[in-house]
Amino acid sequence: ADRARVVVIADDDPEQAALIAGVVSVQAPQARVVVLAPDADDVPALHDAGAHVVVLSHRAAHDRLVGAVRDLLRDPAPAGRTVVDVHAVRAFRADAASACAHAGTSRPVVPTAPGCVECLRTGQDWVHLRLCTACGHVGCCDSSPGRHAAAHAHDAEHPVMCSLEPGEDWGWCYLDEVTLTPAS
Numbered sequence: 001a002d003r004a005r006v007v008v009i010a011d012d013d014p015e016q017a018a019l020i021a022g023v024v025s026v027q028a029p030q031a032r033v034v035v036l037a038p039d040a041d042d043v044p045a046l047h048d049a050g051a052h053v054v055v056l057s058h059r060a061a062h063d064r065l066v067g068a069v070r071d072l073l074r075d076p077a078p079a080g081r082t083v084v085d086v087h088a089v090r091a092f093r094a095d096a097a098s099a100c101a102h103a104g105t106s107r108p109v110v111p112t113a114p115g116c117v118e119c120l121r122t123g124q125d126w127v128h129l130r131l132c133t134a135c136g137h138v139g140c141c142d143s144s145p146g147r148h149a150a151a152h153a154h155d156a157e158h159p160v161m162c163s164l165e166p167g168e169d170w171g172w173c174y175l176d177e178v179t180l181t182p183a184s
Contacts, residue, residue: 005031009051014042018049025050034087047089047108054089054110082129084111084138084164092133092162092171094180100173102159103180109136111164116140118148128165130172134158150174 007024011017017035024033035051037043043054089110094103109131116126116139126140130149135158139149149161153174160180162171171180 007031007033009033009035012036012038014038014046017051018046021046021049021051043089043110044091044108047091051089053085053087055087082115082165084114084129084131086111086114090131090133090136090162090164092131092160092180093183094160094171095183098179098181100176100178100180102173102175103171105158106133106160106162106171109133111138112136113138116144116146116148118151119144119146122146128163130161131164132156132158133160133162133171138164 005028007028009017009020011020014037017037021033021035024031032052033050034053034055035046037046037054037056040056046054087110089108091108092106094106111131113120116129117137119126119140124146126144126146128141128143130139130141131137132139132149132152135156137152137156137158139152140146142150153159153161159173159175160171161174163169169182171182172178173180
């Protein structure tokens, strides 16, 4: 199997790392970029600059950096159960034509768990996974027994989520009950 090219930017200055990530994304668009960030507030800017994975330095940076690179080089998970990359920044932006009033709450986030947080804690299975676009909470869909994505949306007052299923690119607003299509 072909392995993705991985570029690791271990500069702890977020502005410098963003500049390097921008150059790499232009010069080697097929490369997966891993960046070290000193603070969670730097994640959106680094993602916008071209970083695929942002490792926060205050979270055992060395181990997470190595783990992120290994995850990118590892063969995909077996079919049948989605496993979420907890190192990759996810950003869902709704197309203006489908956007509701709550779509603006979405921002780049890092998923909080490799599967539904509550299902992993209780040992339940899930059908499909959803990502809160406000905080990164991973929950199971409404077809799953726990319906944890919807519960999180209501409890945390984070109405917008997006699908984490491979090949799916859409969002949903729980308050307006509307499907959000991704911006081009």
